Amino acid sequence: MPIDFAATKARFHLPEGVVYLDGNSLGPMVRAAPARVERAVTQEWGGMLIRGWNQAGWMTQPRALGDRIARLIGAEAGSVVLGDTLSIKVYQALASALEMNPQRRVILSDTGNFPSDLYMAEGLCRTLGGQYRLKTVAPEDVLSAIDETVAVTMITEVDYRTGRRHNMAEITKRAHEMGALTVWDLAHSAGAVPVDLAGVRADFAVGCTYKYLNSGPGGPAFIYVAPRHAETARPALSGWLGHEAPFAFDLDYRPGRGIERMRVGTPPVLQLAALEAALEVWEGVDMREVHARSLRLQDLFIKGVESRAPMLQLATPRSHLMRGSQVSFRHPEGYAIMQALIAEGVIGDFRAPDILRFGFTPLYIDEDDVARAVGVLGRIMDQSSWDRPGFKARAAVT
Amino acid sequence: MPIDFAATKARFHLPEGVVYLDGNSLGPMVRAAPARVERAVTQEWGGMLIRGWNQAGWMTQPRALGDRIARLIGAEAGSVVLGDTLSIKVYQALASALEMNPQRRVILSDTGNFPSDLYMAEGLCRTLGGQYRLKTVAPEDVLSAIDETVAVTMITEVDYRTGRRHNMAEITKRAHEMGALTVWDLAHSAGAVPVDLAGVRADFAVGCTYKYLNSGPGGPAFIYVAPRHAETARPALSGWLGHEAPFAFDLDYRPGRGIERMRVGTPPVLQLAALEAALEVWEGVDMREVHARSLRLQDLFIKGVESRAPMLQLATPRSHLMRGSQVSFRHPEGYAIMQALIAEGVIGDFRAPDILRFGFTPLYIDEDDVARAVGVLGRIMDQSSWDRPGFKARAAVT
Known part of the structure; x- marks a missing residue:
């Protein structure tokens, strides 16, 4: 029986207004x-x-x-x-x-x-x-x-x-x-x-x-x-x-x-x-189905980001065979970009020196979340400041 | 300022009817x-x-x-x-x-x-x-x-x-x-x-x-x-x-x-x-005062047990300088005796081959608890069966 992803999503507590793409670092709380x-x-x-x-x-x-x-x-x-x-x-x-x-x-x-x-x-x-x-x-x-x-x-x-x-x-x-x-x-x-x-x-x-x-x-x-x-x-x-x-x-x-x-x-x-x-x-979840759906969400995200924010460089292999459940992009101002994303409720994380990480976890992330994340990231990248020479990346703290 | 032991006791949750003399193994829950x-x-x-x-x-x-x-x-x-x-x-x-x-x-x-x-x-x-x-x-x-x-x-x-x-x-x-x-x-x-x-x-x-x-x-x-x-x-x-x-x-x-x-x-x-x-x-608890009171409770317990149940043999040194917060007695039927105690709500524990352990933790154990433990232990030992040759100690499971 295929997984009812809407039903699994309902079993997680996700704070209002948050798109949580950091389950690869710390998974969210199940309601139970x-x-x-x-x-x-x-x-x-x-x-x-x-x-x-x-x-x-x-x-x-x-x-x-x-x-x-x-x-x-x-x-x-x-x-x-x-x-x-x-x-x-x-x-x-x-x-x-x-x-x-x-x-x-x-x-x-x-x-x-x-x-x-x-x-x-x-x-x-x-x-x-x-x-x-x-x-x-x-x-x-x-x-x-x-x-x-x-x-x-x-x-x-x-x-x-x-x-x-x-x-x-x-x-x-x-x-x-x-x-x-x-x-x-x-x-x-x-x-x-x-x-x-x-x-x-x-x-x-x-x-x-x-x-x-x-x-x-x-x-x-x-x-x-x-x-x-x-x-x-x-x-x-x-x-x-x-x-x-x-x-x-x-x-x-x-x-x-x-x-x-x-x-x-x-x-x-x-x-x-x-x-x-x-x-x-x-219980009863088939990992092949979870991963297949994660790859679909990842593809959607990659396509969206490359269209809306082409200055971000994909760090994850394109081949499905070489991917886990996470997509990473590089940008010299990665730390500041991630801070801006988090301030807008799209939570991923940053790894030095220039990696923005986004986890795609189908039990609680769906296409709407991906679309919202792409939209917010696109708006943030539209701000011209990211390319100003004086805008320095701060040191990572988490 | 001396410790108000009644006040500290009130900060612990202790199940109704239980005298908990096993804080040396797993301390009880504070209410907070x-x-x-x-x-x-x-x-x-x-x-x-x-x-x-x-x-x-x-x-x-x-x-x-x-x-x-x-x-x-x-x-x-x-x-x-x-x-x-x-x-x-x-x-x-x-x-x-x-x-x-x-x-x-x-x-x-x-x-x-x-x-x-x-x-x-x-x-x-x-x-x-x-x-x-x-x-x-x-x-x-x-x-x-x-x-x-x-x-x-x-x-x-x-x-x-x-x-x-x-x-x-x-x-x-x-x-x-x-x-x-x-x-x-x-x-x-x-x-x-x-x-x-x-x-x-x-x-x-x-x-x-x-x-x-x-x-x-x-x-x-x-x-x-x-x-x-x-x-x-x-x-x-x-x-x-x-x-x-x-x-x-x-x-x-x-x-x-x-x-x-x-x-x-x-x-x-x-x-x-x-x-x-x-x-x-x-916070603010003086360990010297805690230990001094533990020793008083231990002495009370030792005196009570040696009077009420003299077939138990003290395994803990009598000198205060050589004691922690625990009193142990030996008995060949120690395991069965401890099971009987626990069934009566007096919780200590057993360590192979013959040790009955009792912890005296003044933040939540007082003289009334000691008196009740002595009384229950005395009644259990009054049962003649402990000295019957056929009564074998069972193996320890905890």
Whole structure:
């Protein structure tokens, strides 16, 4: 049954007068979220107190919600667990992968990756000792850079700046042919594009929930470990909730069964409640249909902007095969232009040095929103001031 | 001005008929928490969307709330930041300390430490390579075990099972004399006992907020770095929010200023809102007065239990100098006894193999609660079945 996008849009709270094209940064609130969080606070925490761990299912929620996300990313049931932040999950996945490929010393990534992934990899290499290193190449050179020295690739499928999408199947296949493992960062993929982790035989994947999955600010990250690795991957961040028997309080660590071992500490119960409410909207949603509609909205936006504001330069690939759910344009005055847009209620965001980002999230964005955004952007660009030499871009603050 | 404990008690929601002696595991909800969390959900997330990072102060909240906790643990302003879980913060502190003491290879801890601390240390040693090791000794042997091989001590001030309290000043002094650094785990100290991190010249400290500080299930952890180390400690978990300029999106990591570098990923905004509400109750509270009253309540409880239920064996030291805010008793049928207590509305908890734990948290527990708990425990123990040979303890599930 095709998705009723008007019905899904009605399930989100969007402030009056706002066109929200920043769901790629922080998804909006589903209308069910306040009541679900209120229940977690007053009935569960307030009423059950410590008994909430069992009675309200707090302890099993990271796995239960992991299964719901698994469906959206083509993962096997029982292979995804929630917790921590994306940066922590990157570290976990990389540390496990490196230990599983002990003859090799190189983490391969690209310069389009989100910097925190690169920083975490750098930090891990330092901790592991001097012989490990992070090698970064241009995004278009990833495939050819996978050689016999590479222990693991660490690639974000969709570029946070340009929205350019890697070919996950091709890179994974190449990595395996060369004896490397793969860590996929799905920050801009989960809830945005169809992902088939099991189908492409990905080894590890990580992602966040506060963007396309709408879990709210600071919502937890998730990690995927392919079932074929789940009993051998050794967690470097070996916390008690990843222990085989957390409540035995043994002095020695023994990894838990399967994906459980990737848990670390106490799960963020209130954030998970918000995520649970958000995932209700995703029930039964076919990611192929979501992405197809996103591409139609993106095309409409690109066409409109190139017609109304030709001084903006498209930074996103034109090919549908190379796109996520975001369109980016470049302009030297990008920061000021985005501030003007936001002041008019069209919310996207800016990434240094010159990128204007716009997310197209069909569950709550439609053609009318696109038309309004194009209109406002066109009017702003009609102001001649953008090309005056004295008009300087200010530094980015968000 | 002395604390008005009746007034602080009125600021907590405690379910009708419950005596809550488990604030050492999960603190109860302050009455202001639901409205504060609701504001974070609907007004901040729902209404401000991405703008909440600046407009609602989400980005600076981990430091702002860190300063409020700093006062409670005798830390310098600007030396504490919130985020992640306690296990992650243990890893961060240990990794930094080991790097600052590069000639040494031993982490010293004790068998009374919370197992997750030991597990995280084990995992770090594995990642660092074979030459590092975790050495654990009996709690009473810590002081004498600090020798020239020890790089860093990792000690939880108050034992999670027995409530026995270490002498933080003495251990820190000894560690420094022997050239070791110190990581203090304040999980059962922050909000429970007076801590003077600056006074004892502690190097690192970590703690959680969901116990005595009442931030709710899954509330974030905190980390302290002594100001004299803050510009040299190198974070192993080098996430983007610990970068000198997170929004410059540089490809290379440069640690942020001072404690900022111990941030990793996106802060848990909803959990932090609950913490903010909880910390309001702590404004102006003198920890010495809180702990003195806790000791009086503990003494009352010990005296009552030893009189009414002498078959329970005290596991907590009698000396006030060696106590936190918790009293533990041992009994072979401890699990079943605790289940019976909980069924009667007296909530403590059980730790394998035989420990019954009771937390005494004066902000919401008073003499009447103690008397009722003693009475209920006495009645339960009057049942002869506890001493029947066939009555077996069940396995712990929480």
